[in-house]
Amino acid sequence: MTDTTETLEHRLSRIHLALEKEELEQVDDVIADLEPAEVALLLESMPPNERIRLWERVPQEVDGEVLLHVHDEVRSTLIDDMDHHEIVAATAGLDTADLAELFEDLPQQVAEDMLRSMDALQRSRLEETLSFEEDSAGRLMRTDTIAVRADVSLETVQRFLRWKESVPDNTHTLMVVDRNGRFVGVLPLSRLVASDQERAVADLMDTEVDSIKVTMKSRDVATLFQTHDLVSAPVVDEDGLLLGRIVIDDIVDVIRDDSEQALMNMAGLNEEEDLFAPILPSAKRRAIWLGINLLTAFLAAWVIGRFEAALDQLVALAVLMPIVASMGGIAGSQTLTLAIRGLALGQISRTNSNWLLRKEVGISALNGLLWALVVAVLAVLWFKNLGIGLVIAVALVINMLAAGIAGILIPLMLKRAGIDPALSGSVILTTVTDVIGFMAFLGLATLFLL
Amino acid sequence: MTDTTETLEHRLSRIHLALEKEELEQVDDVIADLEPAEVALLLESMPPNERIRLWERVPQEVDGEVLLHVHDEVRSTLIDDMDHHEIVAATAGLDTADLAELFEDLPQQVAEDMLRSMDALQRSRLEETLSFEEDSAGRLMRTDTIAVRADVSLETVQRFLRWKESVPDNTHTLMVVDRNGRFVGVLPLSRLVASDQERAVADLMDTEVDSIKVTMKSRDVATLFQTHDLVSAPVVDEDGLLLGRIVIDDIVDVIRDDSEQALMNMAGLNEEEDLFAPILPSAKRRAIWLGINLLTAFLAAWVIGRFEAALDQLVALAVLMPIVASMGGIAGSQTLTLAIRGLALGQISRTNSNWLLRKEVGISALNGLLWALVVAVLAVLWFKNLGIGLVIAVALVINMLAAGIAGILIPLMLKRAGIDPALSGSVILTTVTDVIGFMAFLGLATLFLL
Incomplete structure (x- = not known):
């Protein structure tokens, strides 16, 4: 086995070439060797036209699995390309939990057809799964659990398993229940x-063993799996009745999605975003983020506008002012990122947030003083004006302190308000450091230099 | 089971209070109920003084496990607090792979003592593990594999397992080897x-089954586990000899570290950073990032300085110029983040990078035109100057196009040069959008407005 990224790149170019030359058997050969998750990655790595042509070559029996492995946005482009019949066929072999995941992305008409094509048991299972909230244990749960009773011998258990003839390959534990179906152990x-x-x-x-309540949030289930090094865990209802199990593969997806989310949200992007989405819808989505940023940029410009007189008299102020804003922005985003990770890991709470604030203010003060000195010396040498050096030094320290405080308080307040700190934290922070940076520098200059 | 974050916060405040009141039995009670990973999280959520006091209450038999679960930086603060004897005792029960992970963080003298206290077999195992490169399969591998031969009956296998009496709880598959110890299946x-x-x-x-070469990179092992939905996998040497196995828990850690890395590196932080690190060393580390940013800020200031004459004549330029730079920065960071995620997932390669570049340029053009219009109208209304509206509109379009191009090309070039795009990408990008933004706006203004 070689480096997998390497081989993906290799496969991509082979498929790319084969699609160009219309050598479809070549394409089929590559696909035949791949796991559904790998086909999904190949599809995600392709521009729309090629993607659809590749998708049409994917054998129907793996379509469902592939759909489960792509990001939501890519999934809907693939589903759009399928007719009713194909969708129903693709979803035929899937487990209820997987079906539920796809179900809400299907066109209304197809979803109804699918429900009709199911038998009563399948339908009621699907409806039950869909009745659980998204991002809860109920949605992650598989129902292919094997349950045994506590009072039988191991020999009887093995005889029972042999009588069943097959056990799902990813069964690592048997669930033990009492006569009423209540979970008692594994x-x-x-x-x-x-x-x-x-x-x-x-x-x-x-x-x-920790049993998981069916209403527990996926993120908390993931934490539990990580802290307890679990491979699978039983899911129970309010009364302790065994409903199913959650397996680690599905948890790995939750963990990955969660961490992608923070990264993407900090840039105002959605973690389900398709890298190869068409231009127009992508531009539309990003326009909103740019528009919000434009508001904060105009706010900063308005602050600068208050000091037109100062800028008119001393052009050096215009030259140096971005330095104050920029250093504040960078210092603030370091604190913000650390706080966002800390909140995601559950490391920050009321007990320690004061300590954290003091620490970040301390760091800001030290770095503020250090870089204020450097900037002041450079500014004095550049503009031969001692006053400007003093003013920029004081402004820089003020802005870095504000950045440190804002970098902790903004995410804490957002979190308390139920807003994702990764998404709106950086815009608010930049607004603070821009406004305070320009105001401190230009305000002090107006007071002392003119 | 309730919300785990909730209970962590709860536990934190209980421990906090108990430490304050010196009620150490209370502390011990809380710890006794926790898994090592949970104790690790509690320790990570505490300021240094409290952390050390809690650490001293953690029972020696879980010390080793707890050390494995904390981030590197926290780990070294904990190890610093232990004496030789305690460290040797803490590491006594650990598996070779875990021991190897801790080994390199130990003080020289302790490491030597530890080697001396081991028997020959343990020592040679540890040395073998340490001989594998960091971040390779060899370091993740456990050696507690149970191997059987292909020609025996299942009954014989079960008899053998019963004779052994215990099988590690996280054994899900038996490895099948030939008479020379070569891996043949599971x-x-x-x-x-x-x-x-x-x-x-x-x-x-x-x-x-895919067997993993002992030299394979951890990141590729993680990809393999994810694409193949694996729970454990055999590790082999160059000749196919079975060396051990890799289990999913360790892979979950690799996946989490990897995604934390991108988030933290984009802010110039290290993913092993301790949220509660003391002020002085934290300030030092962050100073470097601020210093690098200061260089780019001075470069931008220097560009502005080239246009002092223009700024002197038309103060509106100073007021509006940050808008051009800021919009470019935001648009660029969206493209950059998308590219960084795409590179991490292996979605971007030579085959599709041109398509991607065209797409991002298209998005930039559309959003550039849209927001240029908005900014131009607002600027004209504000400064009653038609020329300034035209100039800022053209400058904005230029800078957004530059941002889109830089957002794709910078990470691709960094990746090709073997540099982590998440770490240096954002600084370089900001430099580009600042310089081009100021230059385009002030340059056009000098040409057409003065």
């Missing part, structure tokens, strides 16, 4: 095979 | 228990 297969077969399940099962 | 425990016990391993094993 029996890892590793213990089942390594213990004396005469012993009872009750002797060997692990009852110290 | 036998999932789920298949072992659900099949006729007379059958041979060879009949049931899965030979279509």
Whole structure:
């Protein structure tokens, strides 16, 4: 096995060439060797036209799996290209949880057809899954759980499994339930095979297991999997009845999506964004973010406009003012990023936020003083004006202190207000550091230099 | 089970209070209920003084596990607080892979003592693990693999496991090897228990399994686990000899670290950074990033300085110029973030980078025109000067186009040069959009307005 990124690039160019030359068997050859997740990645790495041509070559039996592995926006471009019949066929072999994930992206008419084509049991399962809130354990849960009773012997359990003939390959533990279907513990297969077969399940099962309430948020489920190093976990309802299990593969997706989200949101992008989305809808979406930023830029310009007289008398102010704003912005975004990660990891709470604020103010003060000195010396040398050096130094310290404070308080306030700090934090922070930076520098200059 | 973040906050304040009141039994009670990863999170959520006091209450037998779960920087603060004896005791129960992870963070003297206290087998295992490159499969690998031969019956396998009496709880598959120890396939425990016990391993094993070369990069191992939905995978050497296995828990850590890295690096921070690091070292580290930014800020100031005459004649230019730079910066950072994620996911390659560039230029052109119109109208209304509206509109379009191009080309070039695009991309991009923004606006103004 070689470097996978390398081979992806390799495959991409092979497919690219083959599509260009219309050598479709070549394309089929490449696809045949791939896992659905790899086909998904190839599709995501292609501009719309090529993507659709590749999608048409993907065998119907893997269509459903591939759709599950692409980001939402890419998924809808693929679904748009399929007719009713193809969609229904693609979703035929899927597990209820997977079906539920796709279901809400389907065109109304197709969704209805699909429901009609299902038998009563499938339909009621799907409806039950859809009744759980998005991003809750209920949506992540698989129902292919194998449950056994505590009072039987290991030998009986193995006989039962052999009678069933097959166990899902990703079954690592058996669930133990009481006569009413209430969850009581788990029996890892590793213990089942390594213990004396005469012993009872009750002797060997692990009852110290955290069961997951079906309403628990996906993010909290992910935290639980990470802190407890879990591979699978039972899901129960309010009364402790076993409903299903959550498996680590689905949790890996939650973890990845969550971290992509912070990165993308900080730039005003959505984590489901298609890298190769067409120009017009992409431009539209980004326009909103640019528009919000324009408001803050005009606010900063308005602040500068208050000091026209000063700028008119001393042109050096116009030359130097972006330095004050920019240093504040950078210092603030460092604090902000650290706070956003801290909030995401659950490291920040009421108990320690004061300490954190003091720490960031301390850092800002030290770095403010250091760089104020450097900037002052350079400004004095450049403009041969001692006053301007003093003014820019004081303004820089003020703005860096403001940046440190804002970098902690803004995300905390946003979080408390239920707003994602990664999404709006950076715009608000830049507004603060621009306004305070220009105001401090130009205001002090007006007071002391003119 | 309730919301885990909630309970963490709860625990934090309980511990905080208990430490303040010196009620150490209370502290011990809280810790006793926690998994090592949760203790690690609590420690990471505390200022240095409290952290050390809590650390001293953590029972020695979980010290090693806790050290493995904290970020590097926090780890070294904890290790600094331990004496030789404590460190050696803490690492006693650890697996070789875990030991190797800690080993390089230990003080020289302690590391030597530890090596001396090991028996020959342990020492040679540790040395072998350390001989693999950091961030390679060899470092992630566990050696507690259970291997069986292909020609035996399932019954024999089960008898062998029962004779061993215990199998590591996170064993989900048995490895199948030939008489020379070469890897030939895997036998999932789920298949072992659900099949006729007379059958041979060879009949049931899965030979279509990707084995991982011991030199493969961790990041590629993580991609493989994700695309193939793996829970564990065999690790082999150049000749196909089975060396060990990699389990999903360790991969989850790789995935999380990787995504944290992009977020933190974009702000010039390290993903191992301690949220509660002391002020002085934090200030020092951040000073470098601020210094680099200061260079680019002075470069921008120098560009503005070239146009002192224009600014002197028309003060409106000073008021409006930050708008041009800021809009370019925002548009560029959107493109840059999308490109950084695309590169991380392996979606961008030579085949599609031209398409991507054209797309981003198209988006920039559309948004440039839209916002140029808005800005021009507002500028004309504000300064009653038609010329200034035209000039700022053209400058804005130029800068947004430059931002779109730079947002794609900078990360691609950095990647080709082997530099992390997330780390230096944003500074370079801001330099480009500042310089081009100021130059276009002030230059056009000098040409047409004065």
